[in-house]
Amino acid sequence: MNLHExxxxxxxxxxxxxxxKGKVIFDAKDAIDACDEIGGDKWVVKAQVHAGxxxxxxxxxxxxxxxxxxxxxxxxxxxxxxxxxxxxxxQIVNSILIxxxxxxxxxxxxxxxxxxDTQKIVFIGSSExxxxxxxxxxxxxxxxxxxxxxxxxxxxxxxxENIGKVLxxxxxxxxxxxxxxxxxxxxxxxKDLSLLEINPLVITKNGDLHCLDAKINIDSNxxxxxxxxxxxxxxxxxxxxxxxxxxxxxxxxxLDGNIGCMVNGAGLAMGTMDTIKFFGGNPANFLDxxxxxxxxxxxxxxxxxxxxxxxxxxxxxxxxxxxRCDLIAEGIVAAIKEVGIEVPVVVRLEGNNAEIGAxxxxxxxxxxxxxxxxGSAAKKSVELAK
Amino acid sequence: xxxLVNKDTRLIVQGFTGSQGTLHSEQSIEYGTNIVGGVxxxxxxxxxxxxxxxxxxxxxxxxxxxxxxxxxxxAKFCKASILEAAEAGIKLIIxxxxxxxxLDMLEVKKKVDELGVRLIGPNCPGVIxxxxxxxxxxxxxxxxxxxxxxISRSGTLTYEAVKQTTDLGFGQSSCVGIGGDPxxxxxFIDMLKLFEEDEQTEAIVMVGEIGGNAEEAAADxxxxxxxxxxxxxIAGQTAPAGKRMGHAGAxxxxxxxxxxxxxxxxxxxxxHVADNLVSIGSKVAEVLG
Numbered sequence: 001m002n003l004h005e006x007x008x009x010x011x012x013x014x015x016x017x018x019x020x021k022g023k024v025i026f027d028a029k030d031a032i033d034a035c036d037e038i039g040g041d042k043w044v045v046k047a048q049v050h051a052g053x054x055x056x057x058x059x060x061x062x063x064x065x066x067x068x069x070x071x072x073x074x075x076x077x078x079x080x081x082x083x084x085x086x087x088x089x090x091q092i093v094n095s096i097l098i099x100x101x102x103x104x105x106x107x108x109x110x111x112x113x114x115x116x117d118t119q120k121i122v123f124i125g126s127s128e129x130x131x132x133x134x135x136x137x138x139x140x141x142x143x144x145x146x147x148x149x150x151x152x153x154x155x156x157x158x159x160x161e162n163i164g165k166v167l168x169x170x171x172x173x174x175x176x177x178x179x180x181x182x183x184x185x186x187x188x189x190x191k192d193l194s195l196l197e198i199n200p201l202v203i204t205k206n207g208d209l210h211c212l213d214a215k216i217n218i219d220s221n222x223x224x225x226x227x228x229x230x231x232x233x234x235x236x237x238x239x240x241x242x243x244x245x246x247x248x249x250x251x252x253x254x255l256d257g258n259i260g261c262m263v264n265g266a267g268l269a270m271g272t273m274d275t276i277k278f279f280g281g282n283p284a285n286f287l288d289x290x291x292x293x294x295x296x297x298x299x300x301x302x303x304x305x306x307x308x309x310x311x312x313x314x315x316x317x318x319x320x321x322x323x324r325c326d327l328i329a330e331g332i333v334a335a336i337k338e339v340g341i342e343v344p345v346v347v348r349l350e351g352n353n354a355e356i357g358a359x360x361x362x363x364x365x366x367x368x369x370x371x372x373x374x375g376s377a378a379k380k381s382v383e384l385a386k
Numbered sequence: 387x388x389x390l391v392n393k394d395t396r397l398i399v400q401g402f403t404g405s406q407g408t409l410h411s412e413q414s415i416e417y418g419t420n421i422v423g424g425v426x427x428x429x430x431x432x433x434x435x436x437x438x439x440x441x442x443x444x445x446x447x448x449x450x451x452x453x454x455x456x457x458x459x460x461a462k463f464c465k466a467s468i469l470e471a472a473e474a475g476i477k478l479i480i481x482x483x484x485x486x487x488x489l490d491m492l493e494v495k496k497k498v499d500e501l502g503v504r505l506i507g508p509n510c511p512g513v514i515x516x517x518x519x520x521x522x523x524x525x526x527x528x529x530x531x532x533x534x535x536x537i538s539r540s541g542t543l544t545y546e547a548v549k550q551t552t553d554l555g556f557g558q559s560s561c562v563g564i565g566g567d568p569x570x571x572x573x574f575i576d577m578l579k580l581f582e583e584d585e586q587t588e589a590i591v592m593v594g595e596i597g598g599n600a601e602e603a604a605a606d607x608x609x610x611x612x613x614x615x616x617x618x619x620i621a622g623q624t625a626p627a628g629k630r631m632g633h634a635g636a637x638x639x640x641x642x643x644x645x646x647x648x649x650x651x652x653x654x655x656x657x658h659v660a661d662n663l664v665s666i667g668s669k670v671a672e673v674l675g
Binding site: 052109111114116117119120121133134137150151152189192194197199219221222224225253255263264265266267268270271272273274275276277278283286319320321350351352373374375378 | 487524542569593621622625661664
């Protein structure tokens, strides 16, 4: 689960990390009060969306007059920001963070993720922060440090020193960085993060370290023990169809083809999409209906798939595990009747009692092609979609 | 022979009396698996599915000497359950449950490695040695005792590979679903090593998918350490790049993780790559001649 920058910075502040004085607004009329409250004569206004690359897309602006904050808020609130990290539709802006202006001497990069290879939390640091960090990683790998942190470690001073060297910190900054790293590790572990990124981490004109941005992703599997973070969940940043699907424990991603797919298991769902492409078709979606394809779930899945007007045919590919295929077939028949589907449906059922399942489909009074072989089922779907 | 489990496996089930534990234990017993008991705290002393229930793994170890445990408890209790089994001396633990927090797994993985415990999963279908023992949620009926070792990150994709090798008459020595989580208990490499040493296994099918670096690491391992033919399929060749936050994921992946990268690397390392999900079986036939 992603957090907005302003939410991330609330967490940073809670963990004594240096962040700018700021205020989030959800309505343009609050802009002037916010600037007044923050004080000073220069501010930064930042559109809050779950994506990076905002600066390059006009989502961040430096202002020296509170009126400009109103203008900025009016321009963005309720509109969508498209950056190179979003899809073509972009992300809706529902809040603006107004912050005091920071005088920047230098931009650094710092992040932490869980590295699958070393099975550790890894801090990634570079003296070359800012938007081109991926280029730096690719072209000048020597300018990047990967510092693993073991959960059993209690003292991170050596880690801080290693990272500080690559960030080219002076002794004063190093003294600031050491407790900062302690706090970042604590934040990462205590709040069950899966990603933490400060880009840029800046050195101010006064020579101090300062977190200018905050990107945080929380391990969704751990939300049960992070109730206060769960409240920060912003559904508006998710695709409405995907969010609706998630409510029913269905995993759905909309794509631009015309063959709707309903599959059990994420791997098989991807494999089914590949097979459709292999035979010259285009999947309209990824949909994992989960382990137990009951009538209720199948009906819900059909409804979600068919909200996409491009869908010309639906391919159902269920490899029954423990649940018998005859029961799944009955569920599919009932779901199709319930939803009232007009496009052709191709069903491939495999697993326990697959033949009985196929027979139930064939003998039902609904229009469905039952094809036991996945290759043939995919081919048939491609044909019907033309 | 086979790997990890066979007819001598003495299994206990953690989360035995819950709905999932009950359903899958019934199926496993029907398949011929030797379940010697179950663990559900607070239900010790009861009999469930004609097997004794214990309050703790330690108690079960004392009473029925199990050598493997399968876990069906809810995700939030998995860390405690895995560690309980590991500390009680169980050397093979299979965790079926999905949704275990990643930081829990970092801690668990370190501990099981220290104790020399083989952990499979979490978020996996389990392990089966056809005709001998089924420790998992896979449909027993699609399997056939035979010569192909199967390893996969995904449940239903494993079944697909199993079905195809059964239909062509090869059958399987053992099948292992290692699970799709970021920090799995066992890796492709761990299983490749076991299959390479197993006499019954003539060829290995490795079913991978996009994301992470496990297939690339396995490819390097195969090149240097595996003499048996390895057939692979990578799912997600047409999956679109998703929305993303920040750069850290991209930096750590360093261009790896796409299907194209994985396939290229596997081919370079001498792995036979099936270009399509439906041609895994025929690729095995082609390689084994």
